[in-house]
Each structure stands twice: as structure tokens, then as C-alpha cells.
Amino acid sequence: MRGFLTAKGLIGAGIVMLVLAIALLAPLVIPDRMATAMDMRARLSGPSLSHIFGTDQLGRDLFFRVMLGAQTSVLIAGSAVLMSIVIGLPLGIVSGYYGGVIDNVLMRLVDTLLSFPALLLALTISAVLGPNLTNTIIAIGIAFTPFLARIIRGEALRVAQMPYVEAARAAGTTDFMMIVRHILPNIMPAIIVQGTISLAFAILAEAGLSFLGLGTQPPDASWGLMIQASRDYLDVAPWTALVPGAAVAITVLGLNMFGDVLRDVLDPRTAT
Amino acid sequence: MTEAIVTIDHLRVTFGKGADTVTAVKDVSFSIAPGETVCVVGESGSGKSVTSLSLMRLVEFGGGSIVDGRLTLMRKDGPIDLAQADTTTMRSIRGRDIGMIFQEPMTSLNPVFTIERQLTDGLRLHLGLTGSAARARALQLLRDVRIPEPERRLKQYPHELSGGMRQRVVIAIAMACEPRLLIADEPTTALDVTIQAEILALINRLKREKGMAVMFITHDMAVVAQIADRVVVMYRGDVVEEGPVAEIFANPKAEYTKALLAAVPRLGEMQGKAAPEPLRLVGQKFVPKSLPPAAQPEPLLEVKNLTTYFPVRGGPLRRHTANVHAVEDVSFTLNKGETLSLVGESGCGKSSCGRSILRLVEPTSGSVMLDRKDVLACNPRDLRHLRRDMQMIFQDPFASLNPYMRLMAQVAEPLRNFGLATGSDLIDRVAALFDRVDLPRSYMRRFPHELSGGQRQRIAIARALAVNPKLIIADEAVSALDVSVQAQVLNLMMELQADLGLSFLFISHDMAVVERVSHHVAVMYLGRIVEIGPRAAIFENPQHAYTKTLMLAVPIADPNTRKLDSDLSFKPIPSPMHDRSYRPTPSTYDTVAPGHLVLRD
Numbered sequence: 001m002r003g004f005l006t007a008k009g010l011i012g013a014g015i016v017m018l019v020l021a022i023a024l025l026a027p028l029v030i031p032d033r034m035a036t037a038m039d040m041r042a043r044l045s046g047p048s049l050s051h052i053f054g055t056d057q058l059g060r061d062l063f064f065r066v067m068l069g070a071q072t073s074v075l076i077a078g079s080a081v082l083m084s085i086v087i088g089l090p091l092g093i094v095s096g097y098y099g100g101v102i103d104n105v106l107m108r109l110v111d112t113l114l115s116f117p118a119l120l121l122a123l124t125i126s127a128v129l130g131p132n133l134t135n136t137i138i139a140i141g142i143a144f145t146p147f148l149a150r151i152i153r154g155e156a157l158r159v160a161q162m163p164y165v166e167a168a169r170a171a172g173t174t175d176f177m178m179i180v181r182h183i184l185p186n187i188m189p190a191i192i193v194q195g196t197i198s199l200a201f202a203i204l205a206e207a208g209l210s211f212l213g214l215g216t217q218p219p220d221a222s223w224g225l226m227i228q229a230s231r232d233y234l235d236v237a238p239w240t241a242l243v244p245g246a247a248v249a250i251t252v253l254g255l256n257m258f259g260d261v262l263r264d265v266l267d268p269r270t271a272t
Numbered sequence: 273m274t275e276a277i278v279t280i281d282h283l284r285v286t287f288g289k290g291a292d293t294v295t296a297v298k299d300v301s302f303s304i305a306p307g308e309t310v311c312v313v314g315e316s317g318s319g320k321s322v323t324s325l326s327l328m329r330l331v332e333f334g335g336g337s338i339v340d341g342r343l344t345l346m347r348k349d350g351p352i353d354l355a356q357a358d359t360t361t362m363r364s365i366r367g368r369d370i371g372m373i374f375q376e377p378m379t380s381l382n383p384v385f386t387i388e389r390q391l392t393d394g395l396r397l398h399l400g401l402t403g404s405a406a407r408a409r410a411l412q413l414l415r416d417v418r419i420p421e422p423e424r425r426l427k428q429y430p431h432e433l434s435g436g437m438r439q440r441v442v443i444a445i446a447m448a449c450e451p452r453l454l455i456a457d458e459p460t461t462a463l464d465v466t467i468q469a470e471i472l473a474l475i476n477r478l479k480r481e482k483g484m485a486v487m488f489i490t491h492d493m494a495v496v497a498q499i500a501d502r503v504v505v506m507y508r509g510d511v512v513e514e515g516p517v518a519e520i521f522a523n524p525k526a527e528y529t530k531a532l533l534a535a536v537p538r539l540g541e542m543q544g545k546a547a548p549e550p551l552r553l554v555g556q557k558f559v560p561k562s563l564p565p566a567a568q569p570e571p572l573l574e575v576k577n578l579t580t581y582f583p584v585r586g587g588p589l590r591r592h593t594a595n596v597h598a599v600e601d602v603s604f605t606l607n608k609g610e611t612l613s614l615v616g617e618s619g620c621g622k623s624s625c626g627r628s629i630l631r632l633v634e635p636t637s638g639s640v641m642l643d644r645k646d647v648l649a650c651n652p653r654d655l656r657h658l659r660r661d662m663q664m665i666f667q668d669p670f671a672s673l674n675p676y677m678r679l680m681a682q683v684a685e686p687l688r689n690f691g692l693a694t695g696s697d698l699i700d701r702v703a704a705l706f707d708r709v710d711l712p713r714s715y716m717r718r719f720p721h722e723l724s725g726g727q728r729q730r731i732a733i734a735r736a737l738a739v740n741p742k743l744i745i746a747d748e749a750v751s752a753l754d755v756s757v758q759a760q761v762l763n764l765m766m767e768l769q770a771d772l773g774l775s776f777l778f779i780s781h782d783m784a785v786v787e788r789v790s791h792h793v794a795v796m797y798l799g800r801i802v803e804i805g806p807r808a809a810i811f812e813n814p815q816h817a818y819t820k821t822l823m824l825a826v827p828i829a830d831p832n833t834r835k836l837d838s839d840l841s842f843k844p845i846p847s848p849m850h851d852r853s854y855r856p857t858p859s860t861y862d863t864v865a866p867g868h869l870v871l872r873d
Contacts, residue, residue, distance in 0.1 A: 164672050164673055164674040170632060172656045172660060174656070181685070182674050267676070
């Protein structure tokens with residue numbers, strides 16, 4: 001666990017905890033109206049004492065919107081990625097470990113899904129199921145599954161050919177125990193890396209869906225929605241894009257650092 | 273004595289900075305005269321490769337730095353200190369004054385350029401040869417290294433050549449500008465024994481003809497005995513002994529050299545002995561017991577007509593077009609408490625044979641009886657239980673242990689799989705296994721990366737022993753280990769055999785090791801056993817042409833028995849791939865003596 005006591009570990013874990021704390025606590029502390037109250041006299045005003053991050057095109061306070069938007073963004077991205085791992089992991093492992101016909105059938109299915117752009121797929125699913133929070137999560141989760149399944153399959157295939165897997169088979173290990181004891185721990189690094197990257201993309205995917213009217217519904221705030229709304233005002237009020245953009249960037253950076261350190265901590269070769 | 277071409281004087285090389293500095297070479301001095309081969313010998317981590325890379329000043333590219341010492345090279349226009357030379361000078365020296373041969377012939381050639389292009393690169397750069405002059409010289413070089421059909425080879429790419437031919441091309445490239453010093457860093461370690469013999473003879477002849485100085489780096493004492501004029505023994509970054517080759521072998525002075533030589537199995541030294549015998553290592557107190565075969569041999573493993581094909585798929589529909597005949601009609605019997613060795617060169621099917629017996633690959637036909645139980649007829653459930661009786665030790669001690677599992681869990685795994693022990697009983701049994709293979713119990717909490725190669729192989733042995741198997745298949749189990757570690761692991765295996773009555777199917781390419789450990793030996797070639805019999809019969813009275821070839825090619829760790837006087841050229845092994853319609857002839861054997869069978873060609 002000493003890996004977390006490095007600069008990288010502390011910053012990464014710090015950011016992740018801060019974002020989680022905001023996502024959990026902001027809705028309890030900040031009244032909803034603080035983020036939705038419009039002030040037409042103060043439209044697109046820059047950062048000042050009364051609005052420290054400035055305001056958007058409807059005069060809503062960006063600070064409160066970023067704070068409250070954290071919940072939606074984190075919830076959607078986190079749940080969607082979790083869902084894609086929960087579906088993609090068994091698919092990928094079974095495919096990579098057993099190979100043969102199972103692998104062919106599963107991977108052709110995954111390829112079919114992969115041939116649609118992820119956002120288009122999410123859009124279709126979201127349009128069919130209807131725009132609400134749960135359906136947004138399901139849409140993004142399904143759209144991301146093929147990528148994870150592919151990567152996990154590749155890793156499982158690599159690990160399944162390692163001599164220690166053959167050694168374990170020669171020692172009478174059953175398929176189930178093989179996957180639990182040998183395959184899973186050895187593909188964990190890839191899942192962590194891919195998972196943290198996917199989180200960043202999921203935040204942006206939610207933005208895309210919101211932009212098309214299928215994700216978060218106004219007047220609720222989410223980071224993605226805020227970035228999309230800012231596009232008409234980039235030249236006169238760049239902070240409307242920079243504030244939520246920075247929130248996404250910092251979260252992603254924190255997640256990546258956290259993921260890196262987590263991977264190293266879990267690896268006995270680098271954990272000291 | 274003529275003036276030395278290269279003189280290394282108090283060389284000191286370190287890696288890393290500040291507190292993490294590691295000194296790879298502490299204080300090394302020696303010199304090499306023209307027409308002389310100096311073998312630098314040592315085990316992994318001794319600094320022998322770092323010394324050679326320092327001469328080329330390539331050590332800097334690996335993060336090392338030469339902190340002290342002089343590296344004097346005699347050039348045409350006088351001596352130069354390589355340690356002080358600038359990059360431009362070094363570039364004109366590399367490939368011109370110093371040629372280098374690397375270990376891995378597969379990766380030291382660029383796969384996207386033709387042989388001609390790679391051969392003429394140095395000629396263009398250093399000698400200014402162009403066009404037809406360069407081609408003529410390249411052709412001459414290929415003839416010098418005795419590559420058949422040199423004209424055709426020029427147009428070919430590396431993947432079209434065999435491993436031996438590739439290494440000849442690498443030597444031709446190193447020789448292109450007639451360097452004054454040739455550095456060969458383990459040039460034959462990755463090669464089969466017949467090809468090794470060819471390459472050693474080639475280097476020896478080129479040295480004689482061109483009067484080069486040769487710095488030959490190796491860990492293999494047998495190779496040293498064959499090729500060296502003088503020997504430099506290195507240990508942990510220091511030279512521990514230096515002298516003429518005969519002197520080193522006959523009368524080693526340093527303790528380390530003595531220990532190293534004692535650990536080397538020598539082909540032929542088991543002559544007249546009835547049973548395998550552990551090596552007598554320096555500093556070992558107990559007297560190793562020999563392993564006489566049982567008076568009434570009881571068969572444990574009976575393999576009959578075992579055949580394994582691997583399908584080759586081709587075409588757009590990936591149709592099954594051909595078969596690789598990995599194991600072809602192999603039959604043998606292994607008795608209880610004895611060791612049968614399968615020996616042969618890479619691709620001869622010895623590993624596939626072992627894996628087929630364990631059903632890690634599915635054999636095509638034949639029968640395998642283990643203790644009167646039919647292995648090939650088992651359903652997956654029964655097979656799992658049968659695997660309690662037969663365990664395997666793999667070649668690569670680094671890859672055959674799961675990096676994410678503690679050693680305790682790795683050794684306990686077979687016990688858990690079969691529900692043989694739980695809780696404190698499990699811990700006790702694992703601890704006992706650690707004692708058995710001479711590893712401290714404190715290692716149980718460790719991870720594989722914290723152990724050395726030899727220690728990991730002990731873990732692999734402990735894991736194989738956990739379920740009290742009757743048969744252990746050891747697939748090149750000591751090939752990746754340093755010679756002193758190899759000797760310890762071999763002794764451990766023989767000790768376990770004596771104590772527990774284990775049977776070993778010992779798969780190896782190393783004739784000297786095989787002679788040490790075996791009761792019976794089977795020589796494999798192209799998937800078939802070409803000769804099988806008691807060890808003494810195979811080694812002292814080989815009958816099949818291929819067995820004789822192998823015996824001829826094996827380097828002997830004795831400088832008085834040199835084999836490299838003339839160029840050697842062995843018949844390359846043909847491809848084991850055949851059309852689906854191909855029907856092989858069954859293996860028929862002539863009996864030379866009781867138990868000694870020779871394949872009829």
C-alpha cells in the first residue's frame with residue numbers, strides 16, 4: 001500500500017476522493033435552486049466575487065452547476081463503466097480462455113456491436129428506451145462493452161498461453177479455479193487501465209447524449225451538458241466551456257493517476 | 273608474444289545514479305593478441321557481456337557508464353583509448369575495427385531487408401564499396417562462411433534462412449570489413465548442438481585465416497574447452513582467474529573456477545558406471561548416492577505407437593490442408609524409480625511427446641498406460657485425477673510461476689485442487705515441501721520475482737512433488753539455469769529419485785546432462801525415436817547415424833579433445849510438415865542388444 005504514499009498516489013487518490021465527496025455531498029449541501037436559478041442581468045458574466053466561476057448563457061452560477069453536475073456525471077460514468085466491465089469481463093475471459101467456436105461466436109457478436117460508432121449505438125439504445133438516467137447508463141454501458149470485451153479477451157488469450165497456466169493445468173486445476181486464481185489477477189492491470197480511460201470517455205459520451213436531448217434533461221446539470229451548451233459562446237464567454245472542461249480533465253487525470261498507482265500496488269513485482 | 277590488439281586496463285562500469293548505483297564491472301584487466309581466442313566465461317551477472325559492450329561503447333545505450341579504466345585498441349595508425357573516444361570515432365570503429373556477433377540470430381537481422389542489403393551496409397559505410405564491387409565482396413563473404421548457394425541467398429530475406437544460416441550471415445556481416453577484433457557474445461547459445469559445432473568450427477577457421485583477435489563470451493565450459501586459447505573467468509564483476517585453456521582446466525587455482533568446473537557434466541565421464549550419479553560439488557559434505565536400477569524392473573509408463581499431429585490451416589477458409597507430424601509412432605517403457613531421457617534437437621518432437629503423455633496436447637493416436645491405467649481413454653474428470661500421478665516441471669522458471677501468487681499458494685495449489693489438505697495441515701505440508709527442496713520456510717510468504725532462477729525451479733519441483741506423483745516429466749528443466757545452479761537442481765532431482773522412488777521422463781537437448789541422469793536414453797529425430805536403449809549402450813555404442821552425428825557435435829569440456837580442426841557441415845533437419853494425404857511408414861526397429869533398439873531407415 002506504500003505506493004499510495006508517493007506524490008502521484010497522493011494526488012491521484014486525493015482527486016478521486018474529492019470528486020466523490022463533491023458528487024455525494026453537493027446535492028445535500030447546495031439547494032437545487034442555486035444551480036437552476038436564472039439571473040438574466042448577469043448572463044455570461046466572467047468570474048467575479050458574486051459568481052466565482054462566472055455564469056452561463058442563462059445567468060446560472062457555474063460554480064454551483066459544476067458542483068451539482070458532478071453527481072450526474074460521476075454516477076452515469078461510474079455505473080456505465082461498471083456495467084460494461086460486468087458484461088465484458090465474462091465475455092472476454094470465456095472467449096479468450098476457451099477459444100474455438102465459443103470465441104468465434106462471441107467475438108463476431110462483439111464485432112457487430114463494434115462496427116457501430118459507440119455514440120450512435122448509445123443514441124439508438126437511449127432513443128428506444130427513452131431519455132432518463134437509468135437508460136442513459138444502460139445505453140453507455142452497452143456501447144462500451146465491446147471495447148472492454150475485446151481487450152479482456154486479448155489479455156485472457158495471452159495469459160492462457162503462459163506456462164504457469166499450463167503448469168496449473170498439469171497440477172489438476174479446474175477451469176473455474178484457473179480463471180479465478182491465474183487468469184483474473186493477471187489481466188487485472190489491463191482492466192484497471194482500460195477502466196479508468198473508459199470513465200473519461202463515458203463522461204464525454206454522456207455529454208453527447210445530453211446534447212442530442214437524450215441524456216440529462218435541463219434544467220439539471222451535468223458536466224457534459226454544460227460543455228455542450230457552451231459551444232455558442234466560446235468566443236464571448238470561454239469560461240462556460242473551461243469550467244466544466246477543467247472538471248472533466250481534472251477528474252480524468254486523477255483517475256488515471258489513481259489507476260496507475262492501483263495497478264502498481266496490486267502487482268507484487270512493483271509493490272514494495 | 274606479438275603486441276596485443278586490445279588491452280583492457282582496470283575497467284570499471286556502473287549502472288544507475290546516486291544511491292541506486294550498481295557496479296557491473298569492478299576491476300577488469302586482460303588483453304587479446306592477434307590470432308588468439310580469449311574466452312570470457314562466467315555465470316549470469318558476472319559482467320562478461322558488459323565488458324564486451326564497453327569495448328564497443330554500446331554500454332552507454334543501456335544506461336551504463338565507464339567510470340574508470342583504459343580500453344586500448346591498436347588501429348592501423350596507432351593505439352587509441354576507446355574509453356575516451358568520441359561518438360564519430362566510435363562509429364568508424366564499430367563494424368570496421370571491431371565486429372560483433374550477438375546471441376540471437378533470429379532477432380539480430382532486420383526482417384525487412386535482404387541479406388545483400390544487410391551485408392553491404394558496412395562495406396558501403398566503411399570501405400566505400402558500391403554496386404557490383406560491394407556485391408562481389410558480399411558473395412565472397414557468404415562463401416567464406418560456407419553458406420550453400422550464396423548467389424540465391426543474397427536476394428533472400430532473413431526468414432527464408434534457417435537458424436544456422438542466419439548465424440552464418442551475422443558472422444559474415446561482422447567479418448565484412450575484416451575487423452581486427454571479433455566479439456562473439458554467446459553466439460551459439462540459442463543454436464542446436466550440430467549447428468553450434470558448425471559455427472564454432474567456422475569462427476575458429478576465420479580466426480586462423482585472418483589472424484583476428486577473438487573475444488568469445490560464453491557460460492558453457494564445454495564450448496570454452498573447444499575454442500579458447502586463453503580463458504578469463506569472471507565472477508560478480510571481477511576477474512577471478514586468467515590463463516591458458518589447458519592450465520585452467522587441468523589446474524584451476526581460484527575456488528570459483530574449481531566449483532564451476534566441478535559443476536559441469538562432461539560427456540563420457542559416466543563411462544563404465546552402471547547407474548546415474550549426482551555430481552560431486554565443491555563444498556558439499558555428504559557423499560551422493562548413486563541410483564542403481566531395480567533388480568526386477570517394474571514398468572510405470574508404457575507408451576505405444578504414440579502419434580501427435582498438429583493441423584496446419586491455410587487458404588481463405590482456413591481449411592485443414594496439412595499436418596505437422598510432431599510425434600510419429602513413438603513407443604517406449606519407463607520403469608519405476610528410473611529416468612528415461614528423450615534427447616534431440618529443437619523441433620524433434622521431444623517436448624510434444626512429453627506434453628502428449630500428460631495430454632496437455634491431445635495425441636492423434638496410440639496408447640499411454642500409466643501404472644496400468646489408460647491415460648488416453650480417460651474422460652476429463654478421470655484425467656484430472658490421473659494427473660495426481662504425473663506432474664511436470666517446465667523449462668522457463670520465470671514464466672512457469674504465476675507472478676501474482678505467493679509461493680505458499682503456488683506449491684499448495686495441487687494439494688488444494690485434489691482436496692488433500694486444508695488449514696494448518698496444508699501449511700505443514702507445504703513447509704515440508706520447502707524443506708525437501710532446500711528452500712527456507714520464510715520464502716513461503718514471498719512472490720516469484722523475489723527469487724533467483726534456481727530457487728524458482730526448486731519451487732516448481734516442490735509444486736510437482738506436492739501430490740506425491742509417481743512420474744515427473746521434466747521438460748528442459750535445467751536448460752535455463754546457470755551451470756552451478758543446474759548442478760544443484762540435477763542433484764536435487766536425483767536425490768528425490770533415490771528417496772522417493774520417482775520416475776523421471778527427462779526431456780533435454782544436452783547430451784552431457786542426459787548422460788549424468790539417465791538409466792535409459794531415447795534419441796529423437798523428426799518425431800520418431802531413432803535409437804533407444806540403456807544409457808551405456810547409447811553413449812558407448814551408438815548405432816544410428818543421427819545418434820553418431822549428435823555425439824560428434826557435442827562439445828566436450830576437455831581442451832585435450834578438440835573437434836574443431838576442420839569445417840563441419842551436418843545435414844539440416846527436413847520439415848516435419850506433410851500433406852493430409854501423406855501416410856507415414858510405421859517405425860520398425862532392429863534389436864542390437866537386449867533393450868537396445870535402432871530405427872530401420
